[in-house]
Amino acid sequence: MPNSQLKQAFESGKFVVTAEAGPLKGTDITELEEVAKALKGKVNAVNVTDQQSSVMRLGSLAVSHLLKDWGVEPIYQVTCRDRNRIALQSDLLSAAVLGIENVMSLTGDLPSAGDHPQAKPVYDLDSVSLLSVISGLNAGKDMMGNELKGKTDFFAGAVVNPGADTEASYELQILKMEKKIAAGARFFQTQAVYDPVSFAKFMKRVEQFKVPVLAGVIPLKSAGMAKFMNKNVAGVCVPQTMIDRISKAEDKTKTGIEMCAELIQSLKPLCQGVHIMAIGWEKKVPQIIEAAGI
Amino acid sequence: MIVGERKTFEQIWDSIKDLKSVLILGCGTCVAVCQAGGEKEVGLLASELRMKSQLAGKDIKIGEATIERQCDREFFDSIKDKAREYDAILSMACGAGVQYTAEVLEPIRAIPALNTRFIGVTEQEGNWAERCRACGNCVLADYGGICPMTICAKSLVNGPCGGSKNGKCEAGQDKDCAWVLIYNRLKKQNRLGDLHKVLAVKDYSKQTHPGRYINEVYLKPKMEEKSA
Numbered sequence: 001m002p003n004s005q006l007k008q009a010f011e012s013g014k015f016v017v018t019a020e021a022g023p024l025k026g027t028d029i030t031e032l033e034e035v036a037k038a039l040k041g042k043v044n045a046v047n048v049t050d051q052q053s054s055v056m057r058l059g060s061l062a063v064s065h066l067l068k069d070w071g072v073e074p075i076y077q078v079t080c081r082d083r084n085r086i087a088l089q090s091d092l093l094s095a096a097v098l099g100i101e102n103v104m105s106l107t108g109d110l111p112s113a114g115d116h117p118q119a120k121p122v123y124d125l126d127s128v129s130l131l132s133v134i135s136g137l138n139a140g141k142d143m144m145g146n147e148l149k150g151k152t153d154f155f156a157g158a159v160v161n162p163g164a165d166t167e168a169s170y171e172l173q174i175l176k177m178e179k180k181i182a183a184g185a186r187f188f189q190t191q192a193v194y195d196p197v198s199f200a201k202f203m204k205r206v207e208q209f210k211v212p213v214l215a216g217v218i219p220l221k222s223a224g225m226a227k228f229m230n231k232n233v234a235g236v237c238v239p240q241t242m243i244d245r246i247s248k249a250e251d252k253t254k255t256g257i258e259m260c261a262e263l264i265q266s267l268k269p270l271c272q273g274v275h276i277m278a279i280g281w282e283k284k285v286p287q288i289i290e291a292a293g294i
Numbered sequence: 295m296i297v298g299e300r301k302t303f304e305q306i307w308d309s310i311k312d313l314k315s316v317l318i319l320g321c322g323t324c325v326a327v328c329q330a331g332g333e334k335e336v337g338l339l340a341s342e343l344r345m346k347s348q349l350a351g352k353d354i355k356i357g358e359a360t361i362e363r364q365c366d367r368e369f370f371d372s373i374k375d376k377a378r379e380y381d382a383i384l385s386m387a388c389g390a391g392v393q394y395t396a397e398v399l400e401p402i403r404a405i406p407a408l409n410t411r412f413i414g415v416t417e418q419e420g421n422w423a424e425r426c427r428a429c430g431n432c433v434l435a436d437y438g439g440i441c442p443m444t445i446c447a448k449s450l451v452n453g454p455c456g457g458s459k460n461g462k463c464e465a466g467q468d469k470d471c472a473w474v475l476i477y478n479r480l481k482k483q484n485r486l487g488d489l490h491k492v493l494a495v496k497d498y499s500k501q502t503h504p505g506r507y508i509n510e511v512y513l514k515p516k517m518e519e520k521s522a
Binding site for chain 2: 123166
């Protein structure tokens with residue numbers, strides 16, 4: 001059975017680094033292979049997104065398998081948006097026989113956000129019940145309790161948004177995190193963090209759960225990008241000082257990498273690792289890691 | 295109530311323009327309350343269609359009638375004879391009413407004048423909002439009387455997604471996040487602890503189509519009558 005290197009990295013107590021690879025629309029995998037080459041040996045694992053932003057793309061199962069072929073350990077992202085419980089369980093069994101070790105359970109964006117807004121939103125399961133299904137498959141049973149001939153051995157993860165903006169949202173994020181842990185989440189990746197002070201408060205609150213948390217970071221490429229995220233992305237709050245700095249920078253790429261590295265350094269004492277969501281800068285992830293000294 | 299929304303005039307005209315006669319049939323219950331298909335709306339649509347028919351140089355006979363409910367067979371008795379004088383019925387009921395009209399008045403065609411939207415409430419005059427998806431397995435007791443199946447755009451029953459912003463939904467800032475509503479309601483009821491207890495898995499088996507509900511209490515005497 002597969003053995004998750006990511007799991008071993010957490011057990012060893014090392015500062016874990018994960019990155020992200022987003023499959024594109026179409027069958028051309030040149031870019032993905034280049035990203036895999038750039039990330040190989042530099043990160044512990046790479047998330048393969050499941051049709052992010054509800055835009056129809058090449059699937060995360062096939063790309064997770066390709067990453068393995070290219071020597072990169074994948075974190076196979078599975079959303080509940082497009083498939084019912086029968087398809088999800090079947091895909092998970094398929095992932096297991098393809099040697100995929102890590103699974104990330106997500107609810108998934110609404111289809112209305114993507115390029116097929118007329119699609120039927122499924123959400124038969126949700127990120128919590130999907131985790132309990134994964135735990136069941138690991139124990140050799142499907143979600144109806146039927147015996148499997150050959151079981152899975154997934155290392156399952158989940159996400160949490162530490163920047164929820166109201167008391168209700170914040171408390172609900174923590175509640176859902178607890179439910180995810182109870183259902184089988186063994187590690188968490190967070191929404192993009194820009195403020196280490198509020199993130200420290202969040203970590204203080206959740207340290208009792210004793211589950212590793214990877215702080216999400218997104219390198220800033222421009223002030224416009226920061227303003228867009230502040231306006232549109234739930235839980236993301238880029239401080240004005242950072243917006244000013246990237247705005248004034250002559251070499252925005254260099255400054256963006258520097259700022260991301262500094263952010264990682266300030267987050268490092270607070271959590272068990274970082275999840276770098278480079279959004280087009282995947283090949284620059286090694287530079288960020290080097291600059292951060294992790 | 296079942297909330298309906300009238301189709302555009304162009305759509306309605308397009309669906310009847312080649313007919314010689316049409317009876318506009320209103321429904322006096324849900325769609326009358328939501329001002330889409332009651333007696334008043336029948337009158338309005340009839341005037342519009344007569345005007346259009348004249349302008350288009352056609353001579354379509356437009357009749358009007360409204361019955362209490364198009365989802366109950368007995369109410370059709372009063373218009374059965376009248377209906378036979380027309381090529382088609384332009385039903386202003388919900389989808390159930392249109393189908394029952396077609397069934398009860400067969401072989402007369404039934405054409406829908408409304409789009410059936412949802413089961414909902416009147417939030418204010420002219421503003422109706424969905425409250426129930428008829429899932430067949432009511433969970434409202436667990437969620438402070440706020441339905442996560444209906445009010446959450448993703449029908450999430452184990453907590454919110456990460457898309458809630460300022461208490462609003464990822465689907466749009468005009469929609470409340472169901473889970474923020476649930477949290478605030480349960481907090482007022484000192485029942486926040488209840489949120490911890492469930493790991494809910496939805497049961498869609500009751501949502502297979504077409505649904506049927508039989509109440510034996512009412513059914514049995516009828517069967518006895520028949521056998522006697």
